[in-house]
Amino acid sequence: xxxxxxxxxxxxxxHDEFLKSRRPVQLLEAERPDRMEExxxxxxxLAAEQPVANLAYFGLYALQHRGQESxxxxxxxxxxxxxxxxxxxxxxxxxxxxxxxxxxxxxxxxNRYSTTGSSRVCNAQPVVLMTRLGAFALAHNGNLVNxxxxxxxxxxxxxxxxxxxxxxxxxxxxxxxxxxxxxxQAAIRAALDLCKGAFSLVIGTPSGLFAxxxxxxxxPLVFGFLGDQDSGQWVVSSESCGLEIIGAHxxxxxxxxxxxxxxxxxxxxxxxxxSEQPNRLCVFEMIYFSRPDSRFFGESLYSYRQRIGQTxxxxxxxDADLVIGVPDSGIPAAIGFSQASGIPYGDGLIKNxxxxxxxxxxxxxxxEAGIRVKLNPLPDVLSGKRxxxxxxxxxxxxxxxxxxxALREAGATEVHMRISSPPVTHPCFYGIDTDTxxxxxxxxxxxxxxxxxxxxxxxxxxxxxxxxxxxxxxxSHFCTACFDGDYPIPMDRDVxxxxxxLEPAGIAGR
Ligand code: SF4
Numbered sequence: 001x002x003x004x005x006x007x008x009x010x011x012x013x014x015h016d017e018f019l020k021s022r023r024p025v026q027l028l029e030a031e032r033p034d035r036m037e038e039x040x041x042x043x044x045x046l047a048a049e050q051p052v053a054n055l056a057y058f059g060l061y062a063l064q065h066r067g068q069e070s071x072x073x074x075x076x077x078x079x080x081x082x083x084x085x086x087x088x089x090x091x092x093x094x095x096x097x098x099x100x101x102x103x104x105x106x107x108x109x110x111n112r113y114s115t116t117g118s119s120r121v122c123n124a125q126p127v128v129l130m131t132r133l134g135a136f137a138l139a140h141n142g143n144l145v146n147x148x149x150x151x152x153x154x155x156x157x158x159x160x161x162x163x164x165x166x167x168x169x170x171x172x173x174x175x176x177x178x179x180x181x182x183x184x185q186a187a188i189r190a191a192l193d194l195c196k197g198a199f200s201l202v203i204g205t206p207s208g209l210f211a212x213x214x215x216x217x218x219x220p221l222v223f224g225f226l227g228d229q230d231s232g233q234w235v236v237s238s239e240s241c242g243l244e245i246i247g248a249h250x251x252x253x254x255x256x257x258x259x260x261x262x263x264x265x266x267x268x269x270x271x272x273x274x275s276e277q278p279n280r281l282c283v284f285e286m287i288y289f290s291r292p293d294s295r296f297f298g299e300s301l302y303s304y305r306q307r308i309g310q311t312x313x314x315x316x317x318x319d320a321d322l323v324i325g326v327p328d329s330g331i332p333a334a335i336g337f338s339q340a341s342g343i344p345y346g347d348g349l350i351k352n353x354x355x356x357x358x359x360x361x362x363x364x365x366x367x368e369a370g371i372r373v374k375l376n377p378l379p380d381v382l383s384g385k386r387x388x389x390x391x392x393x394x395x396x397x398x399x400x401x402x403x404x405x406a407l408r409e410a411g412a413t414e415v416h417m418r419i420s421s422p423p424v425t426h427p428c429f430y431g432i433d434t435d436t437x438x439x440x441x442x443x444x445x446x447x448x449x450x451x452x453x454x455x456x457x458x459x460x461x462x463x464x465x466x467x468x469x470x471x472x473x474x475x476s477h478f479c480t481a482c483f484d485g486d487y488p489i490p491m492d493r494d495v496x497x498x499x500x501x502l503e504p505a506g507i508a509g510r
Contacts, residue, residue, distance in 0.1 A: 039431040040125075040141040041066030043109040043242050044202040046209040046262050047226055047233035053102035055226075055235075055246045056109035060090045062245040063238050065291060066141070067113035070124035074137035076204055077104030081135040085110075085124040105264060108204040110139035113433065123163045126204075127171040131178040134206035138174065140167035141238055142198035142219045143431035145491040153194055170195055174203070188212065188259060189274050197489060198282075198430035200254070202236050208263040211236040215275030216488050217256025218282050218430050218479055220290065223269070224248040232265035239294035250295065256280075280488040283478040284432065286471060287421045288329050288392040297472040302332050307470040308420045308462055309336025309390060316460030317341055318416045320386040324348035326403065327375065333420035334390040343388065348381045348407070375403065383411030393421045394450070395434070397441035401454050408455075417454065419461045422483040423447075429491055434482065 041063030045052045056073045071093040072085025082102050086093045090111065110125035126137040144150060144166040154172040155161075161168060173194050177187035184207045198218035203210040213221050224243040226233040235248040243250055254260050257275035282289070285296070292302040309332065323345045325334025338345035352374055387407060394400050404415050423442030427434040437443045441450055451459045464483055468475035481487045 039067065039113050039143060039433060041111040041238040042139040042141045042200060042202045044107065044204065044209055044236040046106045046264055048105050048264055050233065052104055052107035053099045056107035057090060057094050057099055058245050059237055059242040060109045060111050062242045063111055064090055066238060067111035070112045070121065072124050072126055073102065073107055073109045074126045074128050074204060075102040075104035076106040079134065081128055081137055083128050087121050106204045106209060108137040108139050108202055123165050125167055127168050129171050129175045131175050133178055137204040138167065138171045139202050140170060141200045141431060142214065143429065144195055144197035145429050145489055146196040150194055185261065192274060200238065208261060209234060211254045211260045213254045213256050213258055215257040215277030216280035218280055220285055221254040222250060223252065223254060223260060224250045230267035232267050234262040239290050241291045241294045279477045280479040281477060282430065283467060283480050292332055299472060304471060305332035306336035308467060309333030310340035311466040311470055312418050312420055312462045313337040313340035315463055315466055316418055318388060318458055320388045320416055322346050322348065322385045323388045323390065326389065326391040327351035329392045330390045337388065337390055337418065346381045348378055348387060350376045350378060377406045377410035379410040382407060385412055386414035387412040388416045388418055390418050390420060393424055394419055394441060395424055396439055397450065397453055404455050414457045416458045417456045421467060422461050422464045424482050426482045426485045428482050
């Protein structure tokens with residue numbers, strides 16, 4: 001498989017080069033959140049004599065930041081599968097009565113934010129299907145880039161689709177492979193061979209639990225054990241914070257291209273590689289998506305984010321009186337910036353923790369009202385100060401613009417914005433909900449134009465080198481496509497054309 005998508009082989013090295021090559025498209029104000037949004041968390045527990053539904057509830061609770069539209073848990077008990085899923089947060093979908101009706105030895109859980117398929121209860125996960133070997137439950141984090149091709153492959157005239165998700169298509173591919181006579185392991189391999197894109201999967205079966213990552217490992221997935229090391233009680237989670245909340249001990253990441261098979265009471269899982277590809281973990285998991293207390297490459301993301309703040313200070317220092325961070329994701333980088341620059345850190349913005357993420361508000365007008373509800377500047381801290389404000393990214397710039405106005409109204413005499421990631425110039429196709437390219441401000445405007453648009457005294461982004469070199473992993477280990485267009489997985493032409501509006505003429509439509 002080629003390393004880069006042939007249709008976007010013109011990998012862009014820097015922002016100015018990209019801007020010179022783009023086709024002009026009018027900036028649109030769409031009714032969309034001004035954030036990159038995560039696209040699901042998955043969780044699984046395999047343990048005899050444990051309240052697996054309750055444990056899955058807490059695991060999903062720790063992963064709530066990865067998706068807030070719907071939640072679901074499927075529990076296996078004596079050959080039967082009980083499923084409960086609905087729209088809303090984990091704490092809204094489940095209560096003690098529901099969980100008490102879900103005894104069993106294996107639970108599969110899912111939090112959803114939609115990337116393929118609309119936000120409806122029929123698209124909530126896990127997906128549960130019946131086969132000749134019994135029922136299975138599948139939960140998926142990621143996004144396929146060949147969903148229409150896969151739908152064609154699995155639509156045998158008898159498949160009864162109940163959702164519009166790519167995850168259900170993976171489940172149908174698995175069901176059909178089992179019903180052709182394959183065992184679970186072989187059927188999973190056959191289904192995966194039909195899938196192209198990003199996927200971290202947990203699959204509960206009558207024959208135990210399977211945890212799988214796509215060949216590049218774009219979305220994270222980790223596993224650990226409950227109790228003693230040889231207890232044979234296994235937990236799989238999108239992030240390590242899901243293990244810690246239920247007292248499970250981290251063992252390892254599910255490696256890119258790996259199928260890990262856990263059997264109840266068996267102290268060593270069976271690990272097999274089904275795909276050999278270069279590792280390309282989503283670098284935005286490091287910068288923003290994953291929780292700061294989750295561990296990647298042997299350390300918490302809090303440490304990584306502090307280090308990129310230090311790098312940002314060295315790359316783009318400016319004379320000022322105060323460093324503040326946009327809560328919560330900008331705080332570790334702001335502390336790092338303060339450490340490296342010697343400029344005091346302060347809490348200039350107070351977040352109302354009881355307001356949901358702005359994206360659940362359906363209209364632009366409501367979101368505009370919402371930002372001041374969610375973040376309130378502190379005049380006592382900001383008044384008369386030259387302020388450096390650190391945020392993790394800028395997508396469309398509308399939120400940043402309002403934030404700068406609010407800081408000035410609170411008395412800041414200068415506002416210098418520093419961003420702990422490079423300019424976002426390309427959309428994501430691998431499970432993160434981004435705008436089309438014509439709505440990304442850095443795909444439209446030069447640095448000076450963005451400064452004017454945001455009404456800041458100065459603006460600087462972290463360099464791509466600074467971003468990857470601060471990680472305790474090889475710099476080639478990451479997907480950085482939304483910063484440079486270097487897409488690791490080839491995509492169908494129609495998928496590309498749907499979002500790449502500004503590529504040099506001919507590329508998106510090829
Ligand atoms: S394109 Fe960006 S958001 Fe998407 S997987 Fe790659 S780095 Fe992550």
